[in-house]
Amino acid sequence: MIVAERKPIAELTSRLAPYRRILVVGCNTCVAVCSAGGAKEVAVTSALLRIALGREHPETRVDETCVERQCEVEMNAELAPSLGNYEVILSMACGVGVQTLAEQFNTAVVIPALNTKFMGRPEGLGEWSERCAGCGNCVLERYAGVCPITRCSKNLLNGPCGGSANGRCEVDPERLPCAWQLIYDRWVALGQLDRYLTNEPAKDWSSSLHGGPRRIQREDIR
Amino acid sequence: MKPYLVLGCDRSASRALADLCRTGYVLPDEVEYRTLPCSGSLDVLYILRAFEQGFERVLVLSCNDDACRSLDGSRRAAQRSARARTLLSEVGVNPRCVSFRQISPTMAADLCIWLDEFVQPLPAEAEPEKAE
Ligand code: SF4
Ligand code: SF4
Numbered sequence: 001m002i003v004a005e006r007k008p009i010a011e012l013t014s015r016l017a018p019y020r021r022i023l024v025v026g027c028n029t030c031v032a033v034c035s036a037g038g039a040k041e042v043a044v045t046s047a048l049l050r051i052a053l054g055r056e057h058p059e060t061r062v063d064e065t066c067v068e069r070q071c072e073v074e075m076n077a078e079l080a081p082s083l084g085n086y087e088v089i090l091s092m093a094c095g096v097g098v099q100t101l102a103e104q105f106n107t108a109v110v111i112p113a114l115n116t117k118f119m120g121r122p123e124g125l126g127e128w129s130e131r132c133a134g135c136g137n138c139v140l141e142r143y144a145g146v147c148p149i150t151r152c153s154k155n156l157l158n159g160p161c162g163g164s165a166n167g168r169c170e171v172d173p174e175r176l177p178c179a180w181q182l183i184y185d186r187w188v189a190l191g192q193l194d195r196y197l198t199n200e201p202a203k204d205w206s207s208s209l210h211g212g213p214r215r216i217q218r219e220d221i222r
Numbered sequence: 223m224k225p226y227l228v229l230g231c232d233r234s235a236s237r238a239l240a241d242l243c244r245t246g247y248v249l250p251d252e253v254e255y256r257t258l259p260c261s262g263s264l265d266v267l268y269i270l271r272a273f274e275q276g277f278e279r280v281l282v283l284s285c286n287d288d289a290c291r292s293l294d295g296s297r298r299a300a301q302r303s304a305r306a307r308t309l310l311s312e313v314g315v316n317p318r319c320v321s322f323r324q325i326s327p328t329m330a331a332d333l334c335i336w337l338d339e340f341v342q343p344l345p346a347e348a349e350p351e352k353a354e
Binding site: 009040043044054 | 270
């Protein structure tokens with residue numbers, strides 16, 4: 001899922017200061033699961049904004065709502081009838097949701113409330129880790145199912161570097177396992193350690209964001 | 223509107239308060255008391271809404287750790303009170319405006335002291351130390 005976290009309230013209040021009619025719009029999908037922009041976080045953020053903005057301008061109106069998936073135009077349609085009441089939308093979705101609202105509705109300014117961080121997974125309560133950078137040409141089968149692009153601090157496709165010690169990454173041994181130790185351990189477990197010796201040629205990054213904005217078109221489902 | 227809000231667990235704080243009131247005690251005028259069915263039902267939003275409505279301070283009264291009938295309710299109430307303090311400090315509210323205490327039904331005398339303290343002005347926030 002997409003993992004995000006809320007911006008500091010001070011940053012939001014400074015962006016919202018010129019406005020008196022504000023609609024906070026959450027998203028009930030990825031950002032709800034990572035406790036950043038679902039109905040609960042929308043309610044908490046709206047309450048904080050009312051307290052902060054109401055001090056100087058008690059007439060400021062902060063309303064709140066949540067759509068199922070803000071990255072889909074159809075699901076935002078329910079917002080249209082009430083949008084005339086607002087000068088600004090504070091989107092609590094990932095960057096995709098923010099852009100979808102901005103593209104879809106041109107009567108109100110759209111401001112992001114979250115910092116979209118990465119594609120990752122939960123590691124227990126209140127912790128998420130990055131697992132995929134969307135490189136566009138997945139090579140996980142060559143790395144025993146461990147992504148060296150996101151999990152090795154130096155993104156090494158032929159590792160490890162000289163800094164791997166006791167299974168930990170030299171960049172942050174407390175927090176990070178060495179991705180190449182994980183790859184090694186898994187090849188051992190699978191009885192295919194010889195694959196560890198394969199030298200990978202340089203990766204073609206044209207399928208990634210470095211190759212320009214990407215789009216998928218499927219004629220069969222259009 | 224009363225400026226101070228006490229949120230007390232039905233199993234402990236409300237019983238201690240009832241006990242205290244049987245001695246002739248009357249809640250200070252500035253204090254509104256609300257009963258929670260269990261302090262574990264306290265949500266961060268409940269505290270934030272209180273400040274939104276104009277309350278200036280909130281005191282959460284929860285059972286002692288080993289006496290919570292929902293086992294984890296007191297721990298959750300403590301966590302949520304701490305979270306509310308962090309969130310409120312983001313919007314410039316003194317975090318000491320949210321207090322958390324643990325109580326048993328037999329602690330009427332302690333409750334009397336705590337309520338008295340609760341309505342006293344907060345000590346001024348310490349100035350950040352100036353660099354030499
Ligand atoms: S190899 Fe590319 S697509 Fe596969 S997990 Fe890593 S970043 Fe994602
Ligand atoms: S120690 Fe391991 S994870 Fe860290 S940079 Fe080197 S190879 Fe990558």
